[in-house]
Amino acid sequence: MTIGVQCVPQSKKGKFEIMAANPRIIVVGGGLAGLSAVIKIAEAGGKVDLFSIVPVKRSHSVCAQGGINAAKNLKGEGDTTWNHFDDTVYGGDFLANQTPVKGMCEAAPGIIDLLDRMGVPFNRTPEGLLDFRRFGGTLFNRTAFAGATTGQQLLYALDEQVRRYESEDKVQKYEGWEFLSAVLDGNRVCRGICAMNLRTMEVRNFPADAIIIATGGNGALFGRSTNSVVCTGSANAALYQQGAYYANGEFIQVHPTCIPGEDKLRLMSESARGEGGRVWVPRKAGDSRAWNSIPSEERFYFLEEWYPKYGNLVPRDVATRAIHRVVFELGLGIDGQAMVYLDLTHIDRATLDRKLEGILEIYEKFVGDDPREVPMKIFPGMHYTMGGLWVDFNQMTNIAGVFAAGEAEYQYHGANRLGANSLLSCIYGGSLAGPKAIEYAKSLPAAQGDGGHAAEKKRQEEINTGLMHSDGTENPFKIWRELGETMTKNVTVIRYNKALKETDEKIYELLERYRNINLSDKTTWANTSFAFTRQLYNMLQLSRVVAQGAALRDESRGAHYKPDFPDRDDERFLKTTKAYFAPDVDEPRFEFEPVDTQFIKPRPRRYDAAK
Amino acid sequence: MAERTVKFEVKRQSGPDAAVVWDKFELPYHPGMNVISSLREIAANPTTVDGKATTPIAYDSNCLEEVCGSCAMVINGKARMACSALIDNLEQPVKLQPLTKFPIVRDLMVDRSVLFENLKRVKAWVPLDGTYDLGSGPRILPQVQEENYPLSRCISCTICMEVCPQFNESTGFVGAATIAQVKLFNQHPTGKVLKEERLHALMGDGGIQECGYAQNCVQACPKQLPLTRAISDIGRDVIIQSVKDLFTT
Ligand SMILES: Cc1cc2nc3c(=O)[nH]c(=O)nc-3n(C[C@H](O)[C@H](O)[C@H](O)COP(=O)(O)OP(=O)(O)OC[C@H]3O[C@@H](n4cnc5c(N)ncnc54)[C@H](O)[C@@H]3O)c2cc1C
Ligand code: SF4
Ligand code: FES
Numbered sequence: 035m036t037i038g039v040q041c042v043p044q045s046k047k048g049k050f051e052i053m054a055a056n057p058r059i060i061v062v063g064g065g066l067a068g069l070s071a072v073i074k075i076a077e078a079g080g081k082v083d084l085f086s087i088v089p090v091k092r093s094h095s096v097c098a099q100g101g102i103n104a105a106k107n108l109k110g111e112g113d114t115t116w117n118h119f120d121d122t123v124y125g126g127d128f129l130a131n132q133t134p135v136k137g138m139c140e141a142a143p144g145i146i147d148l149l150d151r152m153g154v155p156f157n158r159t160p161e162g163l164l165d166f167r168r169f170g171g172t173l174f175n176r177t178a179f180a181g182a183t184t185g186q187q188l189l190y191a192l193d194e195q196v197r198r199y200e201s202e203d204k205v206q207k208y209e210g211w212e213f214l215s216a217v218l219d220g221n222r223v224c225r226g227i228c229a230m231n232l233r234t235m236e237v238r239n240f241p242a243d244a245i246i247i248a249t250g251g252n253g254a255l256f257g258r259s260t261n262s263v264v265c266t267g268s269a270n271a272a273l274y275q276q277g278a279y280y281a282n283g284e285f286i287q288v289h290p291t292c293i294p295g296e297d298k299l300r301l302m303s304e305s306a307r308g309e310g311g312r313v314w315v316p317r318k319a320g321d322s323r324a325w326n327s328i329p330s331e332e333r334f335y336f337l338e339e340w341y342p343k344y345g346n347l348v349p350r351d352v353a354t355r356a357i358h359r360v361v362f363e364l365g366l367g368i369d370g371q372a373m374v375y376l377d378l379t380h381i382d383r384a385t386l387d388r389k390l391e392g393i394l395e396i397y398e399k400f401v402g403d404d405p406r407e408v409p410m411k412i413f414p415g416m417h418y419t420m421g422g423l424w425v426d427f428n429q430m431t432n433i434a435g436v437f438a439a440g441e442a443e444y445q446y447h448g449a450n451r452l453g454a455n456s457l458l459s460c461i462y463g464g465s466l467a468g469p470k471a472i473e474y475a476k477s478l479p480a481a482q483g484d485g486g487h488a489a490e491k492k493r494q495e496e497i498n499t500g501l502m503h504s505d506g507t508e509n510p511f512k513i514w515r516e517l518g519e520t521m522t523k524n525v526t527v528i529r530y531n532k533a534l535k536e537t538d539e540k541i542y543e544l545l546e547r548y549r550n551i552n553l554s555d556k557t558t559w560a561n562t563s564f565a566f567t568r569q570l571y572n573m574l575q576l577s578r579v580v581a582q583g584a585a586l587r588d589e590s591r592g593a594h595y596k597p598d599f600p601d602r603d604d605e606r607f608l609k610t611t612k613a614y615f616a617p618d619v620d621e622p623r624f625e626f627e628p629v630d631t632q633f634i635k636p637r638p639r640r641y642d643a644a645k
Numbered sequence: 646m647a648e649r650t651v652k653f654e655v656k657r658q659s660g661p662d663a664a665v666v667w668d669k670f671e672l673p674y675h676p677g678m679n680v681i682s683s684l685r686e687i688a689a690n691p692t693t694v695d696g697k698a699t700t701p702i703a704y705d706s707n708c709l710e711e712v713c714g715s716c717a718m719v720i721n722g723k724a725r726m727a728c729s730a731l732i733d734n735l736e737q738p739v740k741l742q743p744l745t746k747f748p749i750v751r752d753l754m755v756d757r758s759v760l761f762e763n764l765k766r767v768k769a770w771v772p773l774d775g776t777y778d779l780g781s782g783p784r785i786l787p788q789v790q791e792e793n794y795p796l797s798r799c800i801s802c803t804i805c806m807e808v809c810p811q812f813n814e815s816t817g818f819v820g821a822a823t824i825a826q827v828k829l830f831n832q833h834p835t836g837k838v839l840k841e842e843r844l845h846a847l848m849g850d851g852g853i854q855e856c857g858y859a860q861n862c863v864q865a866c867p868k869q870l871p872l873t874r875a876i877s878d879i880g881r882d883v884i885i886q887s888v889k890d891l892f893t894t
Contacts, residue, residue: 088707091714092708096712097710144778147780148778152771153833157790160787162784190797197769296677388791554691555700555701560660
């Protein structure tokens with residue numbers, strides 16, 4: 035491979051411009067998506083700068099529990115990548131573009147092999163082969179897993195490979211740096227990033243020929259969620275305000291089984307049901323008996339009764355709405371509260387320990403009960419962001435040179451993500467984005483002038499100076515709490531247009547109050563509340579995309595459910611929502627784009643019978 | 646009835662060279678609260694018990710479910726993870742201090758990058774030929790997986806290093822976590838191709854010989870890694886390797 039720069043004829047006039055033969059790529063985010071991209075670039079001989087708020091080994095991907103899907107068909111069930119493709123498209127209520135989903139499902143078995151070769155301690159069968167379990171929205175055993183800490187094991191395997199490249203000087207890590215914005219030149223082509231050192235609070239520009247955004251989801255818009263603290267969506271929101279389309283923002287996944295908590299909704303993975311866990315409530319409202327004195331005929335296993343074919347393993351949107359119905363319409367929540375049982379007590383301890391220990395430990399540590407002995411009490415919670423930066427089939431956003439992968443983009447899950455498909459889409463998307471970014475960068479003409487660097491740095495520094503001199507009265511953490519409360523109340527499981535409108539008005543009010551913010555810490559060393567306050571502004575802007583997008587979509591599809599429009603409306607809404615920021619009005623505008631349905635014709639989605 | 650409250654005393658330092666101060670806080674009690682949720686509540690209203698306005702406390706956290714390894718600190722004298730430290734189980738006042746063996750960044754934040762450097766030193770990875778399709782990985786019996794998996798659950802929290810009497814500047818000891826990772830990769834059918842290099846990296850100053858078998862690590866590890874066993878297994882391998890080296894050099 036040639037190193038350095040080459041002269042290549044560029045324009046029709048035959049003028050020669052310099053372009054990079056050995057491009058410099060920046061990857062923002064060190065979860066599964068970001069690390070996959072880094073590995074591919076380093077392997078191809080490229081140079082990568084990797085940015086992450088937290089040390090990459092502490093990225094949110096570490097939380098993933100249940101597993102990763104691939105139709106390896108090692109259980110003699112006749113599973114195929116086509117089945118996986120069909121389950122994914124059907125599970126997503128036909129909103130996902132089919133070409134990329136098909137590519138992902140076909141690549142999945144190879145991805146599992148690769149992870150296996152990297153040393154991921156997947157659970158094994160007696161013959162030493164990979165073991166697979168069931169997950170929601172499929173009738174096949176298709177989910178590979180490493181106990182109940184699959185994300186941790188996958189993240190570590192990729193982290194180790196990246197550390198190896200780092201020791202060979204092919205990767206430079208910038209941990210503890212936050213991406214603030216892309217640097218765009220006069221033609222709106224990306225020339226690098228502007229980032230902030232979270233210790234010195236220094237703002238600095240880093241030139242690059244292409245950047246890959248892999249900054250994960252945005253659970254923090256909802257206050258409490260199953261996500262990690264840094265999942266604020268701030269990077270995405272910054273790019274959206276710089277002109278990137280944000281697609282399908284209204285599609286967020288509320289996971290049916292979480293432990294409600296003060297600071298976080300802790301997930302009890304779908305794998306608990308994949309291994310045989312059953313969801314139930316007492317049949318009689320107000321039944322105050324202890325769980326073990328309620329005989330089985332007086333227990334209402336509502337998912338099994340309502341959805342006999344899939345039972346407890348219906349997709350998440352379906353399970354979540356069922357729990358809502360049982361609790362709020364039928365009034366059958368345990369002790370009259372918003373809780374239902376997730377019961378594993380009929381499964382033997384050895385199996386539970388071998389396959390689910392990681393999550394059982396979480397329940398034990400945070401609730402104090404042993405779920406091997408007593409059923410867990412759970413309730414749905416905000417979990418995953420189906421929407422994200424709009425990208426083309428090469429993972430590039432509409433801003434030239436800005437790529438995106440992982441939960442940060444929108445492409446693989448449509449209106450509802452199937453369990454264990456996210457880790458797959460992160461690794462697949464990242465592995466695709468890396469080489470595509472190199473390809474793009476290799477034919478990128480050199481920037482004119484400074485490529486917009488000075489102007490962008492100045493813009494970001496001005497934001498910081500403004501905040502540092504703020505002397506208002508509004509506390510950022512209180513604004514955030516109010517945002518989370520409204521979003522959770524009105525923009526999660528059940529959506530009404532009136533409430534959505536009120537939500538948007540509320541966010542507008544919060545944005546107004548933001549202008550009167552008071553920063554309780556104005557120091558310039560490791561100032562975490564300053565960084566958070568910056569992110570909060572972006573979160574508010576992005577929340578409007580979610581709320582307004584939900585208001586516009588007058589139908590019910592996947593996770594988006596409007597009782598006033600209970601049916602899917604393919605004629606009007608078999609379309610990708612694309613929001614863009616309109617600076618003049620300081621709010622989103624929307625476009626709709628047809629969905630690629632060339633392989634599987636949309637059909638009604640129902641889980642009470644086989645597909 | 647007076648509202649039930651929780652009292653905190655937090656050791657603070659606004660930067661590596663700044664003076665140490667202790668701030669006291671008092672919060673209304675809620676069921677299920679933990680140290681991190683309390684720190685967040687303080688951030689929303691950073692006022693000490695004597696009514697003095699102060700800055701929010703700096704600390705590290707991310708997952709809030711004890712799997713990312715960010716939030717290690719010393720709580721009531723014991724090194725542990727703050728997100729899983731439930732207030733119900735803590736004596737009051739709850740005393741929070743940063744880990745003591747790592748450079749202070751600010752308040753409860755410390756710099757633990759030494760662990761990641763150590764992992765580099767011992768080549769804690771499986772050296773792949775490449776990410777292109779080479780078919781499935783090696784067969785591994787369930788018994789072997791069950792032995793390796795617990796080692797792979799290390800969250801890099803550095804608590805084992807914090808509590809180790811030998812982990813200090815004068816020994817430069819790598820610490821238990823790194824040794825456990827050496828064991829993990831030396832046991833992997835492909836990873837073991839680097840076994841000798843890893844064992845060499847653990848010889849000499851700062852290597853495995855510095856371990857004094859105090860066994861604090863294994864008791865403090867929040868993920869219950871079998872650390873003492875890993876240390877004795879790798880210790881034995883290092884000795885065997887040094888004997889081999891004698892005959893090959
Ligand atoms: C509790 C839980 C369990 C789950 N279980 C499963 C499962 O079993 N199977 C499955 O398929 N999926 C699961 N998921 C979903 C899956 O874990 C995530 O979707 C996935 O890990 C996201 O990975 P990512 O690489 O896109 O981003 P993340 O892992 O979220 O990483 C984001 C990265 O970006 C960095 N970053 C963010 N903002 C910035 C910024 N402004 N500047 C610099 N860096 C930044 C962060 O530091 C981090 O390194 C689960 C999710 C949760 C919450
Ligand atoms: S071995 Fe245990 S104590 Fe040490 S870093 Fe790993 S998880 Fe923490
Ligand atoms: S915040 Fe991740 S371990 Fe405590």
